[in-house]
Amino acid sequence: MNSGIKKILVIGGGFAGMTAALQLSRHGFEVDLAEIDAGWRSYGAGISLHGSTLRVLKDLGLIERFLEEGYASDGLAIRGADDSVIMRIPTPRVAGADIPGSGGIMRPALAGILSAAVRSSSVNVRLGVTFTEFNQDDDGVQVTFNDGSVGRYDLVIGADGLYSAVRARLFENAPKPRFIGQSVWRAVLPKPPEIDTVTMWMGPKLKVGLNGVNREQVYLFLTEDRETNDFVAPETFVETLRALLERFPSPLIRNIAAELSSENHIIYRPLEQMLLPRPWSKGRVVLIGDAVHATTPHLAAGACIGIEDAMVLAQELGRHNNALSALEAFEARRWERCRMVVENSGRLADIEVKGGSREEHASIMQVSMKTLAEAI
Secondary structure, eight states: OOSSOOEEEEEOOSHHHHHHHHHHHHTTOEEEEEESOTTOOOOOSEEEEEHHHHHHHHHTTOHHHHHHHSEEEOOEEEEETTSOEEEEEOOOOTTOTTSOSEEEEEHHHHHHHHHHHHHTSSOEEEETOOEEEEEEETTEEEEEETTSOEEEESEEEEOOOTTOHHHHHHOTTOOOOEEEEEEEEEEEEEOOTTOOSEEEEEOSSEEEEEEESSSSEEEEEEEEEOSSOOOOOGGGHHHHHHHHHTTOOOHHHHHHHHHOOGGGOOEEEEEEEEEOOSOOEETTEEEOTHHHHEOOGGGSOHHHHHHHHHHHHHHHHHHOSSHHHHHHHHHHHHHHHHHHHHHHHHHHHHHHHHTOOHHHHHHHHHHHHHHHTSOO
């Protein structure tokens, strides 16, 4: 630890924030983690993970827990709306020869794995707490919290998500999250016996996919084009999602539609993205994860690149002799990879909305997955 930094505050207890707090504590830093939700809850259905995310979980010593609670498989199958196979895309085993190239898990389960690791570390977890003000000088950051307490830190990390309050405070003219003209439906279902890897069906204006989240269940995701970001009443979720699924002639998808009910934990979310131009830091405050590069789920890499941010930041803080050079090195390593994910995901959405080339769609997915398999 040569950067002159000893005490660090992480604001936000999501995937990126938890990973940052955990890995920084392992590098010998004194870390406070402030999470505004007193229950430290994680919402949502399933989440798909690339082999690159599994590689990080392995580096964190958490891959065994993931394999116990989640699901891992090889390859991605892309089908037409009628079940015809369009393409099979390999997923390299970047986490090791014995670990499949992709996976899925329930979001609360992954959050539970990470939070348990954080709690068992030296991190000081502060729940129901966030900042109200911070002021910097050359030597550190004075932070005032909503419980009236005050702390001084050598570095502050904003990991507080898409609508980051740290970003708004740090960069007044930062771009706002942008609705991309698509929304996603998610649900949790019993695992069909014929689904053993990530599978997507491409319809004229809809895309539906299934991915295992444990040995018994899969999560379903369906992207729907919407011109405006209108409210959708929860009491209409079942009938609306069923009608969308029934547009697919696939017998498997139609069977899912017929059996759909409120027991399937249906979630609807409009899709937004945001890429903050460089720099991602100012003085001794730096942003990571969705606070700087919120992406749509078309490459299933949003959580991946946020978790990677945390690992790279910890590495650079441990190897540089001052905070500024460490933050510059962090940003240099992360910018192009994160830009690729956000922009390529956006292009995939654009192709789907406008009915563009399936060949271009598949090519972008192949190139992106190959890039994500590369070392960080």
